[in-house]
Amino acid sequence: MNRWLENRNVLGPLFMLPAGVLLLVFLTYPLGLGTWLGFTDAKIGRPGEWIGAENFTFLFGDSVARLSLFNTFFYTIVASVLKFALGLWLALLLNKNLPFKAFLRAIVLLPFIVPTALSAIAFWWMYDSQFSVISWTLSKLGFIHSYIDFLGEPWLARLSTIAANVWRGVPFVAITLLAGLQTVSPSLYEAASLDGATDWQKFWYVTLPMLTPIIAVVMTFSVLFTFTDFQLIYVLTRGGPLNATHLMATLSFQRAIPGGALGEGAALATAMVPFLLAAILFSYFGLQRRAWQQGGTDK
Amino acid sequence: MSAAIQDSKGMEYLDSRLRRWVTVYIPVLCFLFVLLFPFYWMIMTSFKPDEELVSKAANPFWIVRPTLAHFEKLLFHTEYPEWMWNTILVSTVATFTSLAASVFAAYSIERLRYKGSKQVGLAIFLAYLVPPSILFIPLAAIVFQLGLFDTRWALILTYPTFLIPFCTWLLMGYFRTIPYELEECALIDGATRWQVLTKIILPLAVPGLISAGIFAFTVSWNEFIYALTFISSSEVKTVPVGVITELVEGDVYHWGSLMAGALLGSLPVAVLYSFFVEYYVSGMTGAVKE
Numbered sequence: 236m237n238r239w240l241e242n243r244n245v246l247g248p249l250f251m252l253p254a255g256v257l258l259l260v261f262l263t264y265p266l267g268l269g270t271w272l273g274f275t276d277a278k279i280g281r282p283g284e285w286i287g288a289e290n291f292t293f294l295f296g297d298s299v300a301r302l303s304l305f306n307t308f309f310y311t312i313v314a315s316v317l318k319f320a321l322g323l324w325l326a327l328l329l330n331k332n333l334p335f336k337a338f339l340r341a342i343v344l345l346p347f348i349v350p351t352a353l354s355a356i357a358f359w360w361m362y363d364s365q366f367s368v369i370s371w372t373l374s375k376l377g378f379i380h381s382y383i384d385f386l387g388e389p390w391l392a393r394l395s396t397i398a399a400n401v402w403r404g405v406p407f408v409a410i411t412l413l414a415g416l417q418t419v420s421p422s423l424y425e426a427a428s429l430d431g432a433t434d435w436q437k438f439w440y441v442t443l444p445m446l447t448p449i450i451a452v453v454m455t456f457s458v459l460f461t462f463t464d465f466q467l468i469y470v471l472t473r474g475g476p477l478n479a480t481h482l483m484a485t486l487s488f489q490r491a492i493p494g495g496a497l498g499e500g501a502a503l504a505t506a507m508v509p510f511l512l513a514a515i516l517f518s519y520f521g522l523q524r525r526a527w528q529q530g531g532t533d534k
Numbered sequence: 535m536s537a538a539i540q541d542s543k544g545m546e547y548l549d550s551r552l553r554r555w556v557t558v559y560i561p562v563l564c565f566l567f568v569l570l571f572p573f574y575w576m577i578m579t580s581f582k583p584d585e586e587l588v589s590k591a592a593n594p595f596w597i598v599r600p601t602l603a604h605f606e607k608l609l610f611h612t613e614y615p616e617w618m619w620n621t622i623l624v625s626t627v628a629t630f631t632s633l634a635a636s637v638f639a640a641y642s643i644e645r646l647r648y649k650g651s652k653q654v655g656l657a658i659f660l661a662y663l664v665p666p667s668i669l670f671i672p673l674a675a676i677v678f679q680l681g682l683f684d685t686r687w688a689l690i691l692t693y694p695t696f697l698i699p700f701c702t703w704l705l706m707g708y709f710r711t712i713p714y715e716l717e718e719c720a721l722i723d724g725a726t727r728w729q730v731l732t733k734i735i736l737p738l739a740v741p742g743l744i745s746a747g748i749f750a751f752t753v754s755w756n757e758f759i760y761a762l763t764f765i766s767s768s769e770v771k772t773v774p775v776g777v778i779t780e781l782v783e784g785d786v787y788h789w790g791s792l793m794a795g796a797l798l799g800s801l802p803v804a805v806l807y808s809f810f811v812e813y814y815v816s817g818m819t820g821a822v823k824e
Binding site for chain 2: 243244246247248249250251252253254255257258260261262264265266268269272277321324325328329331333337339340341342343344345346348349350351352353354356357358360361363365366368371402405406407410411414459460462463464465466469470484487488491492497500501504505507508511515
């Protein structure tokens with residue numbers, strides 16, 4: 236018995252070694268280094284010196300950085316709400332004994348599978364100011380007279396990028412919520428019908444409470460990855476027009492890599508961390524409360 | 535259609551046919567149209583000759599004279615084949631490395647239960663939540679210091695940072711479903727831990743390994759920000775970065791070859807996905823459910 240105990244405490248860490256080393260060197264260390272860089276004036280090719288919170292005070296006074304904070308919140312909130320509403324709707328639809336169910340589910344997930352950078356090019360082309368197929372259709376139908384410059388006007392560009400983000404995110408939300416829906420026991424719906432519940436009541440009092448834990452997790456992931464989104468914006472607008480679509484991630488890339496100001500970029504990236512932590516804690520405590528409410532018998 | 539309605543169970547027999555069309559089929563068709571249209575558009579554009587692309591008179595939804603010129607340009611006059619090869623190489627190596635490291639990590643956390651394994655499990659989950667866009671600047675500095683800048687190694691070594699946490703988390707859940715008794719029997723019969731892992735656990739965990747592998751492969755195929763930051767020479771770029779940075783020149787956009795590049799770059803993951811849909815979905819939902 237003693238030998239086994241010793242064995243597992245030796246073998247365990249030994250088995251952890253490859254994963255542990257890779258994660259420590261390329262994840263934990265950079266996480267710390269990034270925070271440290273945020274407090275230095277490092278440039279590309281020049282190690283930085285400690286300058287305290289200067290980067291942060293500079294960024295706070297920088298109108299572009301403040302705009303990027305606003306854009307990030309706007310982008311995250313609008314896109315997440317839409318992804319949740321449309322995703323839940325699609326999940327409920329797919330849960331209704333449709334013909335070709337498996338095939339439909341496979342097709343629906345396609346936007347999530349293909350590389351975002353590449354599908355973003357398709358959106359770029361669809362949003363083109365001169366040859367947009369959307370403008371073509373609308374003008375043939377007589378709704379508009381001149382072509383829409385989807386990515387040229389600040390607010391239009393914000394909404395267009397959000398639309399592309401929602402397009403990519405809805406399948407993920409829908410398919411994971413569908414998996415959650417399929418675990419809800421049919422007997423609950425039977426009981427509700429016997430009690431004379433309407434469809435809406437069944438949804439509100441059975442489906443939604445049973446789904447809450449999975450909704451919390453899915454939406455945390457969704458919010459996290461929308462908040463830190465980079466590639467969609469980089470491909471569609473590079474932050475333009477007039478920095479109207481710059482997110483904190485794209486601005487931090489622009490300042491640090493082409494701009495060379497590693498310290499400033501790192502400070503911007505570090506500034507995202509508190510928001511991410513808040514989102515994670517929010518959903519964590521949301522989940523806890525749920526498990527307690529259901530007496531821990533939700534499985 | 536009537537067959538579908540007869541098949542439906544539960545309370546749905548109350549739905550009239552019309553109501554079902556309005557509340558279910560039409561919304562589903564709308565969703566499908568919106569979700570699939572960009573792909574249709576990608577395919578149409580990549581086979582369309584340039585003069586049709588810029589003509590406002592022609593119906594943009596159809597092709598009068600399909601052409602392979604864009605693909606020909608892409609394959610023989612750009613470095614696209616090299617980007618493809620790089621993407622395949624980097625994704626494959628990163629996936630297998632991460633999978634191997636994750637098997638050991640997950641097994642030791644879930645089954646060896648060494649001191650502190652619970653905390654390590656939690657740390658792995660938290661590592662999964664760290665987004666690449668807050669790591670790429672310090673990682674760029676590290677990659678540079680290690681002399682890996684502008685090499686495939688930079689990507690092969692950094693991709694595991696998001697692959698290992700995911701794979702480990704997924705495999706931990708999978709190992710948990712394998713009955714402990716199987717392992718105990720083998721241990722009592724005198725098997726070593728290594729034998730238990732390779733002869734009992736791994737064969738039983740094959741579906742989990744496929745799920746994790748497929749998911750990891752598509753995620754590394756789609757990776758963008760690291761590949762954009764750590765690579766500057768065209769011949770070591772991956773497909774998503776190559777298409778964005780090399781095919782877009784100046785103000786003249788070659789939409790045909792851009793779309794052809796996007797299509798060819800999406801095809802491998804789409805084909806792989808179509809063969810392993812069930813595994814992919816169970817991997818994606820499994821990681822969220824735990």
